[in-house]
Amino acid sequence: MPTLLLMMVPPVSTDTIQTTPHSSEVPDNNPKNNLHDNPEKPEPVKCQNHGPSFQALDPSVQQTIRKIHQNLGHPDNRVLQLALRRAGWSEKDVRGCSDFVCPACFEHRQPKVSRPGHLHTPKDFNDQVSFDGAEWTDPQGKTYSFFHFIDSATNFHMAMPYQQKTTESLIHSFNQAWIRWAGPPKGVMFDSATESNSDEFARFLQEQGIQSYVIPTEAHWQLGRAERHGSILKHMIDQYHERQPIQSFEQFEQCLIHLCNAKNSMSRHDGFAPELWVLGKMRPLPGNNISASMDSASFAGLDIASTEEERFQAQLAKREAARLAFVKADHSATLRRALHARSRPDRMLFQPGNFLIY
């Protein structure tokens, strides 16, 4: 405790030593006066993010505040201010602490707890697209990979399977699944996976005039929307696979087309289906007996048994499986709970006996 009290004594010129913190003598903290009086002042604290109040303080006071903050175990600025005020520091110095930024505290800051709602800037379709790579494994252990792209303003979701995890296949998927019909988005958000973290992909984005925002590896929860919808899609593939077993890459590709169509037409974003937000109309569902007028697809199955009919029936069954998969995924209680709870990113874990430096 004595060292702590000594440290919290207000900074004064070297020849006046204060014995009590409640001394009536106010130290001269005017930076101009002090600079002239004492040329051997320590260097100012090198930190870009300090606020104006802290930067207006005398460099030696800044140094003292930083030292006290570190030696007290990095307390909150308000706690520090309270302690300094009690120790008799001048109001100016205490106020200067309000926008002090400690790099160590900043680095170890935990993500904020998510709130039930927040106001955000209005966005239009294709203003910001997030993408992520995902994998789905069938019960036999065979893995299928896909990239999926989701628009932030409308939740319009597209997925594209790939064979090899390379920058070329990412660019191919991005072109085929998104740019070909929607044009290049204004901005894209993605994590720093190897295939997107290449000069080639950076050049591709530059050529298309797309701004990029890369999520750091250790902050993957920032890509929340893409990750959430990727998990919904994987859940839907599970459901689809139960009715329409996926046995080949081509079947997986078909499955993704049907699932994205179902998801875009049946989910809701701000009261409307993503499809309605983007296309301005709901696409008719081929062969639908209830809401659409009779189309060629409705009559296709009435012919005598033929390969054509089988193909139509197979298409219909796949579409039905996709829509059922959406309903199942939408109703899944576990998924719902997981989606509506606040995100719980991994925290740093320390084992007993670890050396810590702070």
Ligand SMILES: [Zn+2]
């Ligand atoms: Zn700190």
